[in-house]
Amino acid sequence: MTWLNIVIQGALVGGFYALFACGLSLMFGVMKVINLAHGDVAVVAGYTAVFLAPKFGVSPLWSFVVVVPVFALLGYVVQRTLIQKSIDRDPFTTLLVTFGLSVLIENLLLEVYTANGQSINIGSLIGSSFQLSSTIYISYVSLVVLGVAVAVLGALQIFLGHTKTGRLIRAVSDDREAAQLSGANYRHIFGIAAGIAFATVALAGIAYGMTTEFAPSSGVTNLIYAFEAVVVGGIGSLWGTLVGGIAIGIAQQLGEHINPEYQVLAGNLLFLVVLAVRPNGLFGKKTAPS
Amino acid sequence: MPLLQLEHVSKKFGQVVVADDINFELEEGEAVGIVGPNGAGKTSLFGIISGDVRLYGGQIHFVGQALERMHPSVRCRSGIGRTYQVPRPFENMTVFENTLVGSQQGAVLRGRKSHEAAFSALERTGLSSLANRAAGSLTLMQRKRLELARALATQPRLLLLDEIAGGLTDLEVTELTGIIRSINAEGVTILWIEHVVRALLSTVDRLLCLASGALVADGEPRAVLASEAVRRVYLGDRILNEAMDS
Incomplete structure (x- = not known):
């Protein structure tokens, strides 16, 4: 039963990692940009839900209805201004720019909201769970987050596969110059992809704030887990990101079961093993050697 | 009004000149070939027209509209199609x-x-x-x-074909030129870079020759190929003179 509990709790945590990571995977897949500020965007969404949304009469529980679209727009604007300019230079510039953005966001949050932990108040929902067996309890909130992650990844998969804009995102991801000479404005498409990435990570940030306390530095920690989920699942595969997130979650639960100090280490070990054995991840496409 | 008009088009990559004061016009419905040795600036010229490559000097007009500041995707939407x-x-x-x-x-x-x-x-x-x-x-x-x-x-009005016959068998080249001729017959203007001269001669009614970024010949295909300027470009002065002497 203990093993089953490890798998279940790991899968629940993994759902959150996948939700957090899908935007990272999308931005890398489409624009080849590793957004080092990805985690900080989630934290900003959390702070927005706690402090700003109530000022406009929106309860923290329902804040995602406002925060997610606002972050989608923010993603589009940040892409078209800051990130696009760095893409036009070279890949290292995008790393430096997003790293700078991450440092800036974290320090601004520290300045304005201090290092004290915050959380999104969802009342009695936070502790409520149902009992699967005598030793296995499942948190309603974690289950909803896993459900949201599956729904978001499924919706993204359908969007990319069957809509005009989704098709364009895949086209510019394959060859942006050829797409441009077929009439597509790839900068606009990059903006849309970044908008989706920011929206999904804002949702993840709010989900995080509902399940645990967060602080300005939480973004970096979660970015590492999200990055591991993307690499373990295979870059460019959304379902791979879900499986990668769940695999990292289960590894962490297993590590914690052996010794609470091994929780993070176990996830990192899985990441290293996958990198060594299957560098393209569990579902990633094999790339021909150059 | 010509469909495409290039006036004093120039482009350099560092010290390498890929377009040196190029001037020509294309009328709607024409099929025009471009020949020239490797490095003559043929593909760069296509890049300049389609918007891949930024113009250094001169002007390009497509159906009377200036192209210099037009985004490549807008050029495509206004009727310029391109193959690689x-x-x-x-x-x-x-x-x-x-x-x-x-x-x-x-x-x-x-x-x-x-x-x-x-x-x-x-x-x-x-x-x-x-x-x-x-x-x-x-x-x-x-x-x-x-x-x-x-x-x-x-749905282009002008189709830029870049060595589309290269690497194909004779039979495949024949099939492809048939398709290109039928596209041209429907009114689409063709500008075609090609090393497979046989394919060009069966399709185009005008030929341009580029060398070191400059337009060295423009006219009826067989006359252009037989011209001294083109023979010099391909064979070089020394070989040409030796051939003339013998």
């Missing part, structure tokens, strides 16, 4: 989806019309039976056809 020397299909998409990007973005068609235009481009290039195949799995000939189909799906 090395085919660049969207590998992770199906053959049909590749042409659909062209019909929806380049030709700005919606719904059923965009699907019909995309499928029609596949039919004209003999790819309709492969519509659902992943573009990444195609052979070289099929990729060249897809390159042409995707450009056709944008």
Whole structure:
């Protein structure tokens, strides 16, 4: 039963990692940009839900209805201004720019909201769970987050596969110059992809704030887990990101079961093993050697 | 009004001149070939017209409209289609989806019309039976056809073909030139860079020759190929003089 509990709790945590990571995977897949500020965007969404949304009469529980679209727009604007300019230079510039953005966001949050932990108040929902067996309890909130992650990844998969804009995102991801000479404005498409990435990570940030306390530095920690989920699942595969997130979650639960100090280490070990054995991840496409 | 007009077009990459004061015009419905040795600036010229390469000096007009500040995607939508020397299909998409990007973005068609235009481009290039195949799995000939189909799906008035016959067998070249002739017969203006001269001669009614970024000949294809300027470009002065002496 203990093993089953490890798998279940790991899968629940993994759902959150996948939700957090899908935007990272999308931005890398489409624009080849590793957004080092990805985690900080989630934290900003959390702070927005706690402090700003109530000022406009929106309860923290329902804040995602406002925060997610606002972050989608923010993603589009940040892409078209800051990130696009760095893409036009070279890949290292995008790393430096997003790293700078991450440092800036974290320090601004520290300045304005201090290092004290915050959380999104969802009342009695936070502790409520149902009992699967005598030793296995499942948190309603974690289950909803896993459900949201599956729904978001499924919706993204359908969007990319069957809509005009989704098709364009895949086209510019394959060859942006050829797409441009077929009439597509790839900068606009990059903006849309970044908008989706920011929206999904804002949702993840709010989900995080509902399940645990967060602080300005939480973004970096979660970015590492999200990055591991993307690499373990295979870059460019959304379902791979879900499986990668769940695999990292289960590894962490297993590590914690052996010794609470091994929780993070176990996830990192899985990441290293996958990198060594299957560098393209569990579902990633094999790339021909150059 | 000419369809395409290049006036004093110049471009340098560092100290390398790829376009040296190029002037020519294309009338609607013409089929024009471009020859020239490797490094003559042929592909760069296509880049300048399609917007891949930024102009250094001079002017380009397409249907009277200045192109210099026009975004490449807008140039495509206004009627300039282009193929690449090395085919660049969207590998992770199906053959049909590749042409659909062209019909929806380049030709700005919606719904059923965009699907019909995309499928029609596949039919004209003999790819309709492969519509659902992943573009990444195609052979070289099929990729060249897809390159042409995707450009056709944008419904161009001017089609820039970059060595589309290169690397194909004689039979495949004959098939492809047949398709290109039929496209031209429907009124699409063709500007075609090609090393396979046989393919060009069967299709174009005018030939340009580029060397070191400059336009050295422009006229009736056989006359251009026989001209001293072109022979000098390909053979060099010394070999030409030796040939003349012997």
